[in-house]
Amino acid sequence: MHKARKEMAQVLPDTDVIVEVLDARIPFSSENPMLENLRGNKPCLKVLTKSDLADNNETEIWLSALSSANTKAISIDSHNSESIKRVQPLLASMVTRSQSRVRPFVVMIVGIPNVGKSTLINSLSGRTIAKTGNEPAVTKRQQHIVLSDNWVLRDTPGVLWPNVENQHSGYRLAATGAIRDTAMDSADVAAHLLDYLCVQYPEPLLARFDSSLPLADSVATLEAIGLARGCIGAGGLIDFDRAARLLLTEFRSGQLGAMTLETPRMKVAELEAVAIARKKREEKKEARKTSRKKRKK
Numbered sequence: 001m002h003k004a005r006k007e008m009a010q011v012l013p014d015t016d017v018i019v020e021v022l023d024a025r026i027p028f029s030s031e032n033p034m035l036e037n038l039r040g041n042k043p044c045l046k047v048l049t050k051s052d053l054a055d056n057n058e059t060e061i062w063l064s065a066l067s068s069a070n071t072k073a074i075s076i077d078s079h080n081s082e083s084i085k086r087v088q089p090l091l092a093s094m095v096t097r098s099q100s101r102v103r104p105f106v107v108m109i110v111g112i113p114n115v116g117k118s119t120l121i122n123s124l125s126g127r128t129i130a131k132t133g134n135e136p137a138v139t140k141r142q143q144h145i146v147l148s149d150n151w152v153l154r155d156t157p158g159v160l161w162p163n164v165e166n167q168h169s170g171y172r173l174a175a176t177g178a179i180r181d182t183a184m185d186s187a188d189v190a191a192h193l194l195d196y197l198c199v200q201y202p203e204p205l206l207a208r209f210d211s212s213l214p215l216a217d218s219v220a221t222l223e224a225i226g227l228a229r230g231c232i233g234a235g236g237l238i239d240f241d242r243a244a245r246l247l248l249t250e251f252r253s254g255q256l257g258a259m260t261l262e263t264p265r266m267k268v269a270e271l272e273a274v275a276i277a278r279k280k281r282e283e284k285k286e287a288r289k290t291s292r293k294k295r296k297k
Contacts, residue, residue, distance in 0.1 A: 017091055025053055025172075025260050047120065055260040074086060074087060078123075104146075105152070112178050172262065190247045191244075193248070201256070210225070212224070222247065
């Protein structure tokens with residue numbers, strides 16, 4: 001994380017516009033808080049990828065919420081080349097052109113692991129340059145890519161901050177595949193996902209798995225999904241890990257339907273909760289320092 005921050009800070013002065021790639025299903029949780037602090041007033045285009053997997057109505061709300069004076073937002077379907085073609089004209093409208101300018105415009109593209117950054121780069125360049133994959137952390141170092149005589153692209157490795165303060169964001173990142181499956185318990189991630197889906201998207205769940213799912217309880221729902229799909233372990237008990245991995249796979253592939261896991265209102269509430277928790281930690285830290293000083297006296 002420190003290395004990525006240092007490298008980003010070094011190239012930002014020569015960067016004309018930033019492209020931040022976000023997952024349309026989790027636009028808040030896939031934002032890197034480090035970037036907001038580093039970029040200052042630098043123009044930024046926020047590209048919501050995987051829009052085909054997200055709720056269209058929620059995506060429109062997010063596009064409006066993310067746009068500001070020097071920030072524009074656009075959603076793309078990685079499988080639809082026409083939607084990706086809209087990105088470069090938007091970038092062109094965000095840079096200041098001058099007759100005295102001799103160097104090409106520099107675009108820095110950033111995004112968390114497995115968000116679709118490399119797919120976007122390949123589409124913009126019209127050729128396979130950046131490696132793609134379904135696993136996080138495919139890009140290992142910065143890449144300098146010439147798009148045309150007027151545009152150069154800097155691709156940065158997908159970086160996930162080491163301390164995700166918002167617990168809900170951590171679970172959402174895991175649910176979408178930004179965090180390796182081995183890093184968190186699949187059953188916990190699936191239960192957290194179901195906490196939201198059972199309330200916001202009950203119909204797709206009932207249609208996909210079983211019309212009698214006990215949606216009032218996420219663990220019971222996961223157990224019922226395991227039973228419906230034959231995820232039976234030793235002694236005839238439900239294999240929760242297997243059921244969880246099945247649910248996560250079908251969610252990530254869009255087999256459950258188009259779903260978005262957070263709203264701008266949730267972002268505000270969760271940021272407030274994080275700020276309160278952070279303040280309490282600082283107060284406890286100061287209290288311990290004061291107590292140590294008193295004991296030394």
